[in-house]
Amino acid sequence: MNSFGRIFRVNVFGESHGASVGVNIDGVPAGIPLTQADFLPDLERRKAGAKGTTPRKEDDLPFLKSGVFNDHTTGAPVTILFENNNTRSTDYEKLRQFPRPGHADFVATKKFGGFEDYRGGGHFSGRLTLNLVAAGVIAKKILGPGIEVKARLKEVGGFEDPExxxxxxxxxxxxxxxxxxxxxDGLPIGLGEPFFDSVESNIAHAVFSIPAIKGVEFGAGFAAAKMKGLEHNDAIIDADGHTATNNAGGIVGGITNGNQLVVRVAVKPTSSTPKDQQTLNISSGNVETFSVKGRHDLCIALRVPVVLEAVVAMVLADFMLLEQRRPRTWGQ
Amino acid sequence: MNSFGRIFRVNVFGESHGASVGVNIDGVPAGIPLTQADFLPDLERRKAGAKGTTPRKEDDLPFLKSGVFNDHTTGAPVTILFENNNTRSTDYEKLRQFPRPGHADFVATKKFGGFEDYRGGGHFSGRLTLNLVAAGVIAKKILGPGIEVKARLKEVGGFEDPExxxxxxxxxxxxxxxxxxxxxDGLPIGLGEPFFDSVESNIAHAVFSIPAIKGVEFGAGFAAAKMKGLEHNDAIIDADGHTATNNAGGIVGGITNGNQLVVRVAVKPTSSTPKDQQTLNISSGNVETFSVKGRHDLCIALRVPVVLEAVVAMVLADFMLLEQRRPRTWGQ
Amino acid sequence: MNSFGRIFRVNVFGESHGASVGVNIDGVPAGIPLTQADFLPDLERRKAGAKGTTPRKEDDLPFLKSGVFNDHTTGAPVTILFENNNTRSTDYEKLRQFPRPGHADFVATKKFGGFEDYRGGGHFSGRLTLNLVAAGVIAKKILGPGIEVKARLKEVGGFEDPExxxxxxxxxxxxxxxxxxxxxDGLPIGLGEPFFDSVESNIAHAVFSIPAIKGVEFGAGFAAAKMKGLEHNDAIIDADGHTATNNAGGIVGGITNGNQLVVRVAVKPTSSTPKDQQTLNISSGNVETFSVKGRHDLCIALRVPVVLEAVVAMVLADFMLLEQRRPRTWGQ
Amino acid sequence: MNSFGRIFRVNVFGESHGASVGVNIDGVPAGIPLTQADFLPDLERRKAGAKGTTPRKEDDLPFLKSGVFNDHTTGAPVTILFENNNTRSTDYEKLRQFPRPGHADFVATKKFGGFEDYRGGGHFSGRLTLNLVAAGVIAKKILGPGIEVKARLKEVGGFEDPExxxxxxxxxxxxxxxxxxxxxDGLPIGLGEPFFDSVESNIAHAVFSIPAIKGVEFGAGFAAAKMKGLEHNDAIIDADGHTATNNAGGIVGGITNGNQLVVRVAVKPTSSTPKDQQTLNISSGNVETFSVKGRHDLCIALRVPVVLEAVVAMVLADFMLLEQRRPRTWGQ
Incomplete structure (x- = not known):
């Protein structure tokens, strides 16, 4: 459903053109310094404005509605609300007739019987990634300065130079x-829970909540499928578990091994291409030429790094809180 | 932890060289015909014996310990037990000293303080995929004859011809x-739950519980990252949501769209290569040459198809049970 | 944590004197007519004002922040926010020094290290029952007109006449x-899930989230402990499962049996008595005389009926949604 | 469903006259000494044989099928199996025709469409409390010697002297x-999680999984409903939170306060009374006289103490594991 995490539990809500989007996070430890200002740098990174991103501008100011007192978390659930102001819903009326290829329009109507808020993608909108970024800011604080989560655009349209x-x-x-x-960098050895909650399982789960992701791989990833064992195996070289290579991407048997965690995601092209497309006209029952007007990103991947950081941080914060609480070995 | 699923809830347990491995499944509807014989074909597909697979032989007979009465499920939890008979644990004593590269030996000891059952990989062993295959047999029955789940080896070591x-x-x-x-094939439109339980999220989560998987992609997957929008978008061509192409792999906005679901996984080379390797000698603290003796698969990917089918079926059965008769839209 | 329910999943948040209290509900089916006005009758029943209730007045207007479009639920999470306006936090500063007997002040400080929002009980305040009442309004709509949930004050201070x-x-x-x-009244046969999610288990669980509840019983309840078998057993008298008596309170083996469900709760006296009390002065370390000023209910039980209705409705709505989705018996 | 607990997660399975009953427990820390012998004293306490208990005798030997190695827990799920040997199923064939008053026979058939294992109550049987007792043994080990859980029969049929x-x-x-x-005795201050996972909520939830329980109360319980505030409030008398009285039963605001936890349950008379009863004959559609033959307890409450201890210990162990080393307040 709309929640994720076992201890650090993130609930997202909202629609692109509704009253608001927001996130409610249960399990945040008490005593973390937290103010509105803490969210702004990452929200800014996500924001529209650069070349290739949507001209829609929102203030994206996070309002702390619960769980914070005297600029510190209280241990009660933290709720963060973003008001939607700059909406132009009339852009989207036409979509009821022409379900956009690659978008959730068609499946949403089938699933929710026409009651879904279809404006701007509604609950399926990329605008809900605001919630992920906000949750990520708190998650990064839980991870602390010793654990650094860093994402970057590695490739656009097959070019290593994104530009x-x-x-x-x-x-x-x-x-x-x-x-x-x-x-x-900086992860301890031992995060991850056999059998079903490996670090890979939980990161992959969370990553596919980001719209437009179609693949995920760890370490050598798909390249490993072409390798031989001797080539792929990472030799352990010291008592801290450091390895000579890192084809495993820092995860062995689903558990962190103390080396750098490496995860990559494939982002599909923004479905709302400026080009004319063919799609069904629901009224006429015919396939017709259609063009998306609205305001959209040309390359949604440009805005993914800070969101990917956020979901990876969410998953890791959850594992850290789980691990710190549990006497993994008895009497120690 | 060791459970997965929301309605069709799978709990796995056991160790490679312990008394048994097994699976307990809650949420199985009453009235499904089920006997020991139903499990044998898929267990046989997973079994050792073919070229490139381990010489360890087990009967792999599934014992139905609960939840079945008069050869039908009762609605109570189904427990299936596999006894371990053919174990040669002495093969593994050496591993305590030499943590095998690519295996969970090192992280398991760090995580469980030396109390883990280290024999044959213990709880991390590929032998636990028996449990997945057994759960998959029941999941396939829930999906019914109209929904067909079919996996195949697509590539070995970079060759399209596995041989x-x-x-x-x-x-x-x-x-x-x-x-x-x-x-x-045969999936209805509308499986998958926004925001965090998309079909991609849940399949990816389950898939990474299979040992040796390092990547997962849907439809065009990583190839989508190199595409342009017009090329990637699948034009909707009829009122049932069929599309001209299937780059989305049957999933849009995280929801099934009625087209063929396509998922691919990258399987790393078996960590237990016959070749000599370098790894830490925990006693001496030096990196030394080490060779794995034991009995192992040369290409674990050969045994993955039936396991992949099982976890995909598990996830889809869970979604189907969640969706079925669901008053998704009120009063209908 | 701060969430309850499996399909109809209720997340509460907020503090008595913070910015707001609110509730986020996942799993609400699409298409339920829902406006602000729908909440007012039950909120009014809970409201302060009658003899024996607190003089604090709040508008208690529910703002629908997500999940509603065109006055119908959309299938996305519904978020309802209540702003806190009429707070007089200075009343509570003294409590930091004198933890009130019967309140959570002392344990909250121990648990959350002094970071808790202590004003007005903070997250432990009875004000959060607003959230339950709001969730109950939606739950009652899910149950529909055929299922009637009705609570009443049965006894005050040992008197059958509450006045x-x-x-x-x-x-x-x-x-x-x-x-x-x-x-x-009107429940179908068969709600409740063995072994741990009996109707009694889940109602009892939810009921103890209401502040001041110290006991719960079903049907004959504690009186059953004094009965003999023939006296207690409810004879089944027709094929619909109607029984001659109803000592079971409509639940047998944890499952609804089609008769009237009966649950009673014991509400302790409001901890904030107008009388002087003894309690620890944290600064001096001595037990001293202390009197609660603030604004409080004399008999909190007066406000419990609509809250009890709400939590019972929440639990039953969850069971109904679970039951409707699952083909309990295969192929039927 | 058939699982309970968040960290210490208990899954029960089995039927009274099926192959076995058993329990699978996830989240058990590694390194706890555990052998078959550890279970015998509590299993013996639960066992049949005393005056007023069923003449059915079973060895009730717990077989450790997973999660234990070298007589210590490994951190992997622990599975305990009890084989059913001494079953006389023919006793129960008649019950298909006469659903026993007070038993789950009628609702089970309605819920599971006749596919349920009806022999000896099947999955609803009191025999499944074996699983609870076994889980309780491990839970008590997690609580350690400093926390003592002790239950006793307080009243039978209204007599304070059970005899x-x-x-x-x-x-x-x-x-x-x-x-x-x-x-x-010996609980720390601070167990329990607002808003829905209070200690009272979770204990009440677990307690109602014990067959025949119809009420639960904490501290003064239902007597509190007749009290005034000054009489009920427990004055805090020292910095450790000790109170002069204990009407709260050791729980305030849903959180343990360091005083003795007190919980009482009402156990209904065994439904299988030796007396003739009236019930529906499903074949004839008439209400007829019926007598239960089988082998049954006269007073099931006699066997409840060790089971109640077990479920209370389960809940508390879960809270302890959740709390332990928890960074409840950040940076401390």
Whole structure:
């Protein structure tokens, strides 16, 4: 459903053009310094404005509605609300007739019987990633300064230089996909829970909540499928578990091994391409030419790094809180 | 932890060389015909014996310990037990000294303080996939004959012909990785739960419980990252939501769209390569040459298809039970 | 934690004197007519103002922040926010020094290290029952007109006539406890999940989230402990499962049996009695005389009926949604 | 469903006359000494044989099928199996026709469509309390020697001397109910999670999984409903939170306050009274006289103390594991 995490439990809500989007987080320890200002840098990174991103502008101010007192968390659930102000819903009326290829319009109507808030993608909108970024800010505080989560755009449209990929897309007047990589330094050995809650399982689970993600891999990832054992195995070289190579991406048997965690995601091209497309006209029953007007990103991958950081931090904060609480070995 | 699923809830337990491995499944509807014989075909597919698989032989007979009466499920939890008979634990004593590269030996000892059952990988062993296959047999019955889950080996060691990849590995006296693809036909539109329980999220979560998986992708997957929007978007061509292409792999906005579901996983080379390797000698504190003796698969990907089918079926059965007769829209 | 329910999942948040209290509900089916006005009758029943209730007045207007579109639920999470306006926090500063007997002040400080919002009981305040009442309004809509949930004050201070019990308390210038009973008519046979999610288990669980509840019983309840078998057993008298008596309170083996569900709760006297009390002065370390000023109810049981209805409705709505979704018997 | 607990997660399975009953426990810390012998004293306390208990005898030997190695827990799930040997299922064939008053026969058939294992109550049988007792043994080890959980029969059939109550029942040739009280000494301050996972909520939830329980109360319980505030409030008398009285039963605001935890349950008379009863004959559709033959307890309350201890210990162990080393307040 709309919640994730076992101890650090994130509940997201809201619609793109409704009253608000927001996030409620249970399990936040008491005593973490937290003010509105703490959220702004990451929200800014996510924000629209750069080349290739949507012209829709929102203040994106996070209002702390619960769980914070005297600028510190209280141990009660933290609720963060973002008001929606800058909405132009009339852009979207047409979509009821033309379900946009690649969007949730068609499946949402089938699933929710036409009662869904279809404006701007409603609950399926990328605007809900605001909630993830906000949760990520708190998660990063839980991880502390010793654990650094860092994501970057690794590839756009097949180009290692994202600028080039973006230029090519602009030239082609089409949207374009990309690859984003996140690395985490400073993790302890032993995060992850057999059998079903491996670090890979939980990160993959969370990552696919980001709209437009179609693949995830750890360490060597898909390249490992072409490797031989001797080539892929990472030799352990000291008593702290450091390895000579890192094809495992810091995770063995689903458990962190103390090396750098490496995860990459494939981001599909923004579905709302400026190009004309073919799709069903629900009224006529015919396939017709259709063009998305609205305001959209050309390359949604540009905005993914800070969101990917956030969900990876969420998962790791949850594991850290779980691990700190449990006397993993008895009497120690 | 060791459970997965919301309605169809699978709990796995056991160790490779302990008394048994087994699975307890809560939420199985009453009235499903079920006997020991129903499990044998899929267990046989998973079994050792083919070229490139381990010489360890087990009967792998599933004992139904609860939840079945008069050859039908009762609605109470179904427990299936596999006894471990053919164990040669002395093979593994050495591993306490030499944590095998790519295995969970090192992290398991760190996490469980030396109390873990280290024999044959213990609770981390691939032998626990027996439990997944057994759960998958019941999940497939829940999906019914109209929904077909079919996985196959797509690539070994970079060769599209698995036989060639395997021959190359045997020639190199090394283990080798591969790619396995699973497709599902006959799914209804509308499975998957926003925001965090998309079909992709839950399948990815479950898939990474299979040992040796390092990547997962849906539809075009990582190839989508190099595409432009017009190329990637699947045009909707009829009122049932069929699309001209299937780059989405049957999932849009995290929800099934009625087209074929396509998921692929990257399987790393078996960590237990026959080749000599470097690893830490815990006693001496030095990196030394080490060779794994034991009995192991050369290409674990060969045994993955039936396991991948099982976890995909588990996830889909859970969604189906959640969705079925669901008053998704009120009063209808 | 701060969430309850499996399908109809209620998350509460907020503090008595913080920015707001609110509730986020996941799993609400799409298409339920819902406006602010729908909440007002039950909120009014809970409201302060009657004899024996606190003089604090709040508008208690529920703001629908998500999950509602065109006055119908959308299938996305519903968030309801109540702003806190009429707070007089200075009343509570003294409490930091004198932890009130019977209140959570002392344990909250120990648990949350002094970071808790202590004003007005903070997250432990009875003000959070607003959230329960709001969730109950939606739950009752899910149950529909055929299932009626009705609670009433059954006893105050040992008097069957609540007015007499209240008069006695006013005369004694002390607070007083009471008993509230809730009955439900129209339930189908078969709600409740063995082994741990019996109807009794889940109602009892939810009921103890209401502040001041110290006991719960079903049907004959504690009186059953004094009965003999023939006296207690409810003879089944027709094929619909109707029984001649109803000592079981409509629940057998943890499952509804189609008869009237009967649950009673014991409500302790309001901890904030107008009388002087002894308690620890944390600064001096001595036990000293202390009197609670603030604004409080004399008999909190007066406000419990609508809250008890709400939590019982929440639990039953969750069971109904669970039951409707699951093909309890296969192929039917 | 059939699982309970958040960290210490108990899954029960089995049927009275099926192959076995058993319990699978996830979240058990590694390194706890555990052998079959550890279970025998509590299993013996639960066992049949005393006056007023069923003549059915079972060895009740617990087989450790997973999660234990070298007589210590490994951190992997612990599975305990009890084989059913001494079953006389023919006793129960008649019950298909006459659903026993007070038993789950009728609702089970309605819920599971006739596929339920009806022999000896099947999955609803009191025999499944074996699983609770086994889980309780491990839970008590987690609580350690400093926390003592002790239950005793407080009342039988209204007599404070249980022997007298039992004699009266034997004389009346009828079954009889009772009250069982459990006290816990040595608990730390601060167990329990607002808003929905109070200690009272979780204990009440677990307690109602014990067959025949119809009420639960903490501290003064239902007597509190007749009290005034000054009489009920427990004055805090020292900095450790000790109180002069203990009407709260060791729980304030849902959180343990460091005083003795006191919980009482009402146990209804055994439904299977030796007396003739009226019930529906499903074949004829008439209400007819019926007598239960089988082998049954006269006063099931006699066997409840060790089971009540077990479920209270389960809940508290779960809270302790959740709390332990918890960074409840940040940076401390």
């Amino acid at each position: 080039k990929g973006l230029e090519a897309a602009i030239a082609a007047k089409d949207s374009v996909g990309g690859i984003v990589e996140c690395v985490v | 060639k990849g395997l021959e190359a590995a045997i020639a190199a006296k090394d283990s080798v990785g591969g790619i396995v693809e699973c497709v599902v | 007499k019990g209240l008069e006695a308390a006013i005369a004694a210038k002390d607070s007083v406890g009471g008993i509230v009973e809730c009955v439900v | 007298k109550g039992l004699e009266a029942a034997i004389a009346a040739k009828d079954s009889v109910g009772g009250i069982v009280e459990c006290v816990v």
